Amino acid sequence: MKIKRIKLSDFRQFHNKNNIIEFSTDNDRNVTLIHAENGVGKTTILNSILWCFYEKFTPDFENKNNLVNIDSLIQGINECEVEVEFLHEGKTYSATRRYQEATRSSFLEVFFIDNGNYQPIRSDKQLLNSVIPEEMAEYFLFHGEGISQLQSKEISFRNAIRDVLGFNLANQAIEDMEVIKNNWQSKILKNNAEESKYNKALTELTSAESKLKENQVRQKKINEDLNFLSYDKKDIDEKILNCKVLDANEIKKEIFQSEKSKDRRNDDLLHQEKQKQRLIQIYGWRVFGFELSEDSLDFIDTKTLTGRIPAPYDETLVNDILSSSKCICGRSVKNGSLEYSVIVNLLDRANTYEIKANLMKARSFAQVIGKEARSFIEEFSVANKKINDLQHEISDLEGKITNLNAQLDRIDDTHLKSLRIREKDISFNISRLESTLNNLMREIENCNISVQQKKREAEKYMPNSGETFKIQERIYYIQKLIDFSNNKIKTTENDSKYRIANFVNEILEKFSRKAFKVKMSNDFNFEMVREDGGIVAKSKGEKLLLNLAFVSALIRLAAQRSNAQSKFLQPGTVAPFIIDAPFGELDEAYRKATSHFLPENSEQLVLLLSSSHWRGTVGDEIKNKVGKEYVLISHKKSTQGMKPLDEIIIDGNAINQSHYNCAFDGTSILEIK
Incomplete structure (x- = not known):
């Protein structure tokens, strides 16, 4: 899918009906640049597409109910509309959403354009979701702030991967199968009311499965909370490492090394405990x-x-x-x-x-x-000796870590002390949640055992009834389908995780000034690591570069899956990548790198840039990929006075982005290329 043009009529800052942007659909010059200062309409353009297709906005879009241009309302115009014309699979379509101020409601019309004739499409939402599924849209229509929030509580890498892979459909299917299974179990209870033992076993089985599912939901929530806390902990650790107190930096590094050593010893201890249990299982009776x-x-x-x-x-x-x-x-x-x-x-x-x-x-x-x-x-004596040795080593490391933390606390620095208070608070919450999780996992294990026992009891007392047998058979097979679906999701998710990590590493290998690689953890968070496996503290610019590389990898993955024939997952999609304020806190070197890899990995790229983003190396790096270019002009009824003209230099030409003493307050579109 590629966007041909967008027309904004009395929508937000865009006054009147002739606000049109033609997007570049050229395969080589696939970039459309739109220059504008803050508050002039960059975010409005991004949101106009999202609103036209799905009647939704990005979280940072303010005053969502005020859609009609203020000057238009004064002139008695009480409606606005956005029309998006796009190409999909060799055909041209038009989507138009109109908003009525009187009813504060909108309606959507979608047309197939055949030789200038507009043919209405009744299944408009279905068509748009086949072009860009709604849950994928936020990864193609991206605000710069949204990119910086990746790997945070608002947006997670894991959710992004699951959305682009189309897991929503598969998850909904699994939920539906669970409902069907429960309905069949209820039917068996009703059909065999006289079979008290079987009914009791089946009731207990249903209760055990319900308790298991409830605990699994709790486990998932705790894991998510732990994931967020771990991210906060890493962020605090990076801030301590990057603080200007040299002693704190060195002590924190030593704490990291000691904690890594302790983790390795704990892994070895777990291995030896398992070896000890294995020996007891094999030789104990002897x-x-x-x-x-x-x-x-x-x-x-x-x-x-x-x-x-x-x-x-x-x-x-x-x-x-x-x-x-x-x-x-x-x-x-x-x-x-x-x-x-x-x-x-x-x-x-x-x-x-x-x-x-x-x-x-x-x-x-x-x-x-x-x-x-x-x-x-x-052998048991050898294993016991190893366990005792490891326990002593772990105890020594814990003592060392305690002493190092005490040294860190004694450093008299106000900023460091505030970071340490936050770090301890997070560590306490992590410890509390891990303890809760351990107890919950034991409870889940007991629930699994209980479920298996109840299944055996239900099978033992199952009436020899033809109908009951058939229903039980259906329950058995639908459970097999549920298990298969969950395993398929897990396998696909892990495969995609490593494919994305490899692609991100390709980008970083070319453009990052540090010699590190990206590793995706089991909780789907990206970590930058050195060759020795140590975690690298990321600067704000590196975080943004990493997140932009991740989104590019997502888009590539979605494009690769656009022709997928899987009957299990939604196919991917080819769609324009539209980014508002993409360069944020990137320095010149990383801006240049981003200007290089974004066009290479997008079928159609639209960059909404302020003049601060445009200055420097961006223009030189991207100019040979630009097919269309516009400037949004801010019109003001007020006089200029001391206010700036917001001049921008494009290809040697000076353009004033702010005009004064105008007939209206709003934005117009100036085509440059």
């Missing part, structure tokens, strides 16, 4: 059987054979004596005699083949138990 195995070997070797005829005098020997009626000593053994009876009784105690085989197996098994028990004790 330890309890160790003493039994020793006693068993003694019993087998000394007592088992007591009263038995020693090998080879076993069952075969006894039978041979009886059949020959003659003892091995030569004495006669006749049937019915006392000798015969005594020898027959020996059969009850004679060694058989089975007895000998079982004795050998028992001896072997007892020996194995004893050997593995000794191995377990050795």
Whole structure:
């Protein structure tokens, strides 16, 4: 999608009906520049497109209910409108939204333009959402302040990625499937009211699943709060590192290193604890059987054979004596005699083949138990020693961190003390939330166990009813779909996260003056890291550069997904990137870099610039990419007096952006190129 032109009629600062901007749709010269001082109409132009398409505004747009130009109202004109003409998939469309002051309401009309003929489209909102889905719009129509708020409480990188990937549709599908599943479970309860055990199990299952979901929602909220607090903590840490107190800077760096070492030791400790549990799972029962195995070997070797005829005098020997009626000593053994009876009784105690085989197996098994028990004790002792060593190291590091923090607190600097108070407050809240989260995760684990138990109980008592069986089967398959959908979202999200990080790194490698790379954490926050893995403190300019690079990566990702055939996620979109006040706190080098990579990574780029943003290297860097250029002229009824003319130099020509003694208060559009 590319915007061809926009027409503003009596909308906000734009008086009368001939306020038209033709945007560049050229593939090479894909940039449209609009120059204006603050308060003249840059933000209005950005918001006019957002309002025309979705009847919404950016958060910083003031007086949202005052849309009709003030001078127009004085002249009796009580309506305003915005028309946006755009190209999409080789066709031309027009979207017009009109606002009536009397009713304070607006209505939208969308047309397909065919050889100058305007053909109305009934499904106007559906068409606009297919061009730029509403949840993606805020990443294409961006205010500079919005860019600087990325990775804050208002906007998160994770939400941006999920919006551009079209997760809203998938999440809504998952919610709908949950509702359907619950409805089916309710139907089973109704159809099987007489089956008390099954009904009880199903009721308890529904309750357990509801409790699990409630806890998962709480877990998500706590993780989000922790994410915001962690960002605030990093911001405070950066401010302490960047403060001009040298001792504080060095101490804080040492604290960072000690905390990283402590984190590594904690990870090692967790690994050793898991190793210890694994040893218990594998060998634990053998330890309890160790003493039994020793006693068993003694019993087998000394007592088992007591009263038995020693090998080879076993069952075969006894039978041979009886059949020959003659003892091995030569004495006669006749049937019915006392000798015969005594020898027959020996059969009850004679060694058989089975007895000998079982004795050998028992001896072997007892020996194995004893050997593995000794191995377990050795490995368990090694693991315990490692755990004790790690606990001592962690304790030493905690003591070191405590001492370093005490040194930091003793530094007599007012600004540093205020930062430390804020840091401690954030750390306390993080600790409190982490404790709550740990308890909640244990509760979630118990809930999962309870859900599985209740499922087994429900299956055990499920009535042998055809209808109930079919509903239960549907519940089973819809749960499989829910699980598949959640896994698909997670996989796609992680894949896109790394693709975006790689693209941002490409930009930073070319243009950043520092040798660092971007790493996206598990909570979807970008961190700048050195080669040794240490986190880099970001300046305000670097934060803005990073966020602009991220938004460019988002737009590239959306364009790459515009032809996606996924039946699961919404396809991406190709749309103009419109930025109001993009360069903010960037220095000259970073402005030049941004002027280079923004046009390269946008199909159509519209920059709304004040003269302070235009000065310096921006014009020289971007001039070969500019296809259209305008200046917004501020008209004032008042006399000039000491007020400035707000002169701007473009291609060597001086243009006054403020005109005085005019017939109206408002803005007009001057085309430069």
